[in-house]
Each structure stands twice: as C-alpha cells, then as structure tokens.
Amino acid sequence: MNIDSIQNGVVIDHITAGRGMKIISLLGLDDTDLSVAIIRNVTSRKLGKKDIIKIDSMTDVNLDLIGYVDPDATVNIIREGVLSQKLTLDVPEKLTNVIKCKNPRCITTTEQELPHIFKLTDKNKMEYRCIYCETKA
C-alpha cells in the first residue's frame, strides 16, 4: 500500500494527535483484512501535530464513532485517486453500540441483546450518559 496516495478509499484527517489509535480500535480496523495505515504525530499547521488514518478500500466508517472520539477530524472519500467527498463531523447526539455502560448495576449487563445507547448530556464537556441508568460514559 502506497500511503501517499490511495485510489479508492477513506482518509480520516485532522485527528488530534494521540487519538488515532483509539479510532482504529473502535472502528475495528485493528482486526480487519483491509489495508490500513496510521500516521502519527504528523506536523500540521492547524493543529501543531495530528494523526491520519488511510484505508485503502471503500468501506463504511461509523461517523458517529469518529465524531465521538474527535469531532474536529475530517473524513475524505477518495475515488479514482481524487477527493470526491469531504465530510466534517459533529459531536453526535446519540451513540448506539459505540461504547458500553460500565455500571455493573445497569440493565445492559443482563438484558439479552439490548443496544448500549448513550445520550449527549453536555456538549461542552462531551459528556454522555447511558439512557437506561444515566451513568456517565
């Protein structure tokens, strides 16, 4: 894989330095056959330093998940070597099956196949709470 230019795929850019690995892990890209590159601590005029993830394949990425980890990141869709779409992210209002509730008393620990849903309760603090037990993520 040539990490400088990909023909068809996804580039997640402007990731706050240090958060790239978390996005890789949450997107499940550390456990896939796809060609994936992570470039860490790249010099950036805007951010000082940033991480970049390149996926050499047209694949669906969970934008809510990326927005949850780093709402300042951008997602670029590359088709035939050119940028076809540039997506900016926002802090998602709701997260479904992105993170799990850590409260051992929460119903999600016992109820079969119950989706783990979190609601944004404070945008400034990026605070999410489980919709069932209201425990902070």
Added chain:
Amino acid sequence: MRSVVDILDLSVDEIDELIKTALDMIDNPDKYAHVCERKKIATLFFEPSTRTRLSFEAAMYELGGNVLSVAGASTSSASKGESVSDTVKVVSNYADIIAMRHPKEGAALVAANAASIPVINAGDGGHAHPTQTLADLLTIYREKGRLSGLTIGLCGDLKFGRTVHSLINALSRYADMKFILISPTELKVPSYVKNETLKKFGIPYEQTEILEDVIDRLDILYMTRIQKERFFNEEDYIRLRDSYILTPDKLRTAKPDMCIMHPLPRVNEISVAIDNDSRACYFKQVANGKYMRAALIMKLLREAGSIK
C-alpha cells in the same frame, strides 16, 4: 404508549392534576370505587418490597380493579433467565397496566419500550422511584398547603438514595425552593445532580455534615435510610449506617410545624419516640402514596383508552 419511568416524565401541570385527583379521592372515595372495574394491574416485583407492591395493589382495589402479582424473582420466569422485555411482552397480554420493580437500573425503561400497555416504574435499582416522589409531593402539599417557598433538608444517604434525587428533580421545578443537603462526605449528593438540576436552574442549596446546625431553618426534614443493598463493601455500610439518627433531643430547636418525612422502611434513622410527635409525617406518606398511585393508574389507563 405512555409510561412513567422517571418523575420528569410528568410535567408540573400533570403532577398538580394528580394531586388534585388524589385530594378528591380522599374526600370522595365512592366516586372512584368503580373507575377501573374489570381492569387488571400486574405488579411485577423482582426485588423485595412489601409496601410499594401493597400500595399499588390497594390503589387498584380501591379503584374497583383487579391485581395480578409476581413477588420476587425466584417465583417468576426471570429465575429461568427470561429477559425483562420478554416478560413484559407476555404480561401485556394478561393485564392493562404494569407496575414493576427491578434491581437493575434502567430496567423500567426497557420494560416501557417493550410493553404494549403502560408501565409504571416502582423502583429500578438505585435509579428512580417516581411514585415515591408523588407520595412525597402530596404529603408536602397537604402538610404545608403549597409546593413553593420551602426550605427542604435532605438527610442521610444522599448519594445512593434514589428518592432524594427524584425529589430534588421534582421540587426544583417549583418556585422559591431551597435545599439543605445533610450527609457524611462519603454519601453526598452526586455532582451530576447538583450540576444538572440545582446549579442549572439556580436553586439555592448548601451542604453540611451536621443536622443540628441547620434543623431550626427547615420546613421539611426528609430522612433517608443508609441502604445496605446499595453498597458493594459491607465495611463501608457498617461504618456509615448510624451516621444520622433523629432523636427528640435533636428536634428541640426545630420549627413547631416542621414536617418530618421518610420514604420507609426505617431501620433506626428516626427514633420511635418521635412517632407520636405531631411533626412526624412518615406514616401519612404511606397513605398519600396509595392515593397518588391510584391517580396515576387512572391517568395512564385513561390515556391508553382502557377506561373513560
């Protein structure tokens, strides 16, 4: 389908309407004696609670309805591993309304989402217990004649005490309320309750560890039990359980019309010697709870089109 999982599922106007209905029910019980005839409430209690279950059942009987009851997880299909969703889907075929208590936090929301009949949360772990709050609100209204301009002291376990959090949420929507939070450091009101309710709505509050320092300023003193089942560690429970015990001596400087409340059951937080004091209102709360539950059952069955 309208359910009540949290006290905030009810607007202030709706709570005022429930209080009005409950007061009318107290004055004119015959008027309501057949309202829920041929209707059934299923009381699904997956955690022990005699009084709340009996309160719902008494309320339904007084409305002329019937009761289907499950008391204790060991006697239900939950012991075979059935999910809450499946249980309420099944029960929706037998009853017209469900009152459910469950040890897991958030179980009531799962039930409300799955059931095809209204669900009333009768307590979901340490999370919410809206009908206790309804009982508290009617008690305050009947004792004080208003739900505004009051100084409320909340004492004991303010960290795990779900009744306290619900009561703060409910009373914060009324005018000119002030809270005094009395607890040991380990059992203080969680910061999210302070940030998302008291600070957010600019409700004045203060925190103290010493009841005697503030008791003379209180219109309401709400005592709570330090609950063993909310602790993971028995040592912590034993160390904190006797933190606050209300005795006649501590009441010396209290206002003559201060109202002493407690969600019950009490262990030893209020000395039995106080039971005959005119300020003791905790047994009145029990009666008020039954009327508010009856008013809520009626409201939800009406909204579901089950009764006129």
